[in-house]
Amino acid sequence: MANFYIPQNNLIGPGCLEELSEMVASKGYKKALIVTDTFMEKTETFQRLLAVLMKAGCSWKVYNGTVPNPTVENVEEAYGLIRKDPCEFIVSLGGGSSHDCAKAVGIAATSGGCIRQYAGTGKLKAPILPLIAVNTTAGTGSEVTGFCVITDKQKQIKLAIVDPAMTSWISVNDPTTMLSKPPALTAATGMDALTHAIEAYVSTNASCVTDALALQAIRQIIKYLPQAVENGNNIEAREKMAEAQFMAGGAFSNASLGYVHAIAHQLGGIYNLPHGLCNAVLLPYVVEFNGSRMKNGRFADIASCFGRDMITRQDRFSSKFVADNIRRLNTRLGIPARLRTLNVRKEDFGIIIKHALEDACAVTNPVQAGESGIDAILKAAW
Numbered sequence: 001m002a003n004f005y006i007p008q009n010n011l012i013g014p015g016c017l018e019e020l021s022e023m024v025a026s027k028g029y030k031k032a033l034i035v036t037d038t039f040m041e042k043t044e045t046f047q048r049l050l051a052v053l054m055k056a057g058c059s060w061k062v063y064n065g066t067v068p069n070p071t072v073e074n075v076e077e078a079y080g081l082i083r084k085d086p087c088e089f090i091v092s093l094g095g096g097s098s099h100d101c102a103k104a105v106g107i108a109a110t111s112g113g114c115i116r117q118y119a120g121t122g123k124l125k126a127p128i129l130p131l132i133a134v135n136t137t138a139g140t141g142s143e144v145t146g147f148c149v150i151t152d153k154q155k156q157i158k159l160a161i162v163d164p165a166m167t168s169w170i171s172v173n174d175p176t177t178m179l180s181k182p183p184a185l186t187a188a189t190g191m192d193a194l195t196h197a198i199e200a201y202v203s204t205n206a207s208c209v210t211d212a213l214a215l216q217a218i219r220q221i222i223k224y225l226p227q228a229v230e231n232g233n234n235i236e237a238r239e240k241m242a243e244a245q246f247m248a249g250g251a252f253s254n255a256s257l258g259y260v261h262a263i264a265h266q267l268g269g270i271y272n273l274p275h276g277l278c279n280a281v282l283l284p285y286v287v288e289f290n291g292s293r294m295k296n297g298r299f300a301d302i303a304s305c306f307g308r309d310m311i312t313r314q315d316r317f318s319s320k321f322v323a324d325n326i327r328r329l330n331t332r333l334g335i336p337a338r339l340r341t342l343n344v345r346k347e348d349f350g351i352i353i354k355h356a357l358e359d360a361c362a363v364t365n366p367v368q369a370g371e372s373g374i375d376a377i378l379k380a381a382w
């Protein structure tokens, strides 16, 4: 492990949003760009954020056009607001889509050019504008990570940009802002976080620190995600999920991901499906695929998070146990079992395979499979 990146400041817990005022004021910042979406702009959380900025003595501009799976056009529109009249910092409010859009605006502001040129790993020319990421879903971990995923509608792909230079200045996970999430969103975003933790734990780039974060995240998600889905007002479950997705974000930002994300990015790009939902459906199939070829016992550790100490540490047995438990969890959360239910078309497999293998997340999958491997995963999951 050469380095371990997380944001400089990380606020977690009920009411922590209000702690931002002092931190902003202490820097003397006066002007913010808020990046959000039209739903969040109407919420009480948005009003709380404005009160925080007002108390810090700041003015602001708002970009509210972020769409789920944010696009290159979103980034250009939002950056257009500050190109000639710069802001000192950016505040993203919402889920991964708002944070990623904000990061990309921060890249445009300090590295210049078109966001497309930064797809891949380590291509930024400078750290992004200071970013406060106020997270209101509990899944992507984007408020913690040096990852940014932007949809290129022309090419129907999601560009994965990976660079620690876009890690935010302050991450905020206040579970009181997450109580309003409906069950389907809670389920999908929670399964995204579980996918982050599992992919980070089996990644070829895992380290002792990312392992510790990933395993604790898995334990908390298994216990609290069903509770958060079944009773959205359960503040304890919301808080535990906020913590868990934060830990999973810290794990995968440093260990990276694998084939679930490499494939899910393509499904998001082609069909504009919710990211967490794509991951949830693919996860058991990639677990089985990897587990049947791995020999380092990593899936036995994950199996013990699901409540069983395996008699053998052979991955091919423990991965089957883990995959079956993920399927049961998906069923309990109302998530479909197959890609065909998401209207994924078999005739698109060729392009999905090609772009999945080019995705930055494919590099650290524990088994390098090539086209036939991704094809086998897709066929099994379809």
Ligand SMILES: NC(=O)c1ccc[n+]([C@@H]2O[C@H](COP(=O)([O-])OP(=O)(O)OC[C@H]3O[C@@H](n4cnc5c(N)ncnc54)[C@H](O)[C@@H]3O)[C@@H](O)[C@H]2O)c1
Pocket (backbone or CB within 6 Å): 037, 039, 040, 067, 068, 069, 070, 094, 095, 096, 097, 098, 100, 136, 137, 138, 139, 140, 141, 142, 145, 146, 147, 148, 149, 177, 178, 179, 180, 181, 182, 185, 189, 192, 268, 275, 276
């Ligand atoms: N950068 C990263 O590290 C990273 C990691 C994983 C995924 N992602 C990306 O993040 C995006 C998905 O983000 P997401 O899953 O957080 O969802 P999202 O940001 O797309 O939001 C989905 C919907 O939920 C609504 N919403 C947000 N908070 C809410 C709340 N508290 N109550 C009710 N509704 C709320 C939003 O308004 C939006 O309509 C994808 O583009 C994905 O590729 C990024």
Ligand SMILES: [Fe+2]
Pocket (backbone or CB within 6 Å): 140, 192, 196, 261, 275, 279
């Ligand atoms: Fe994800």
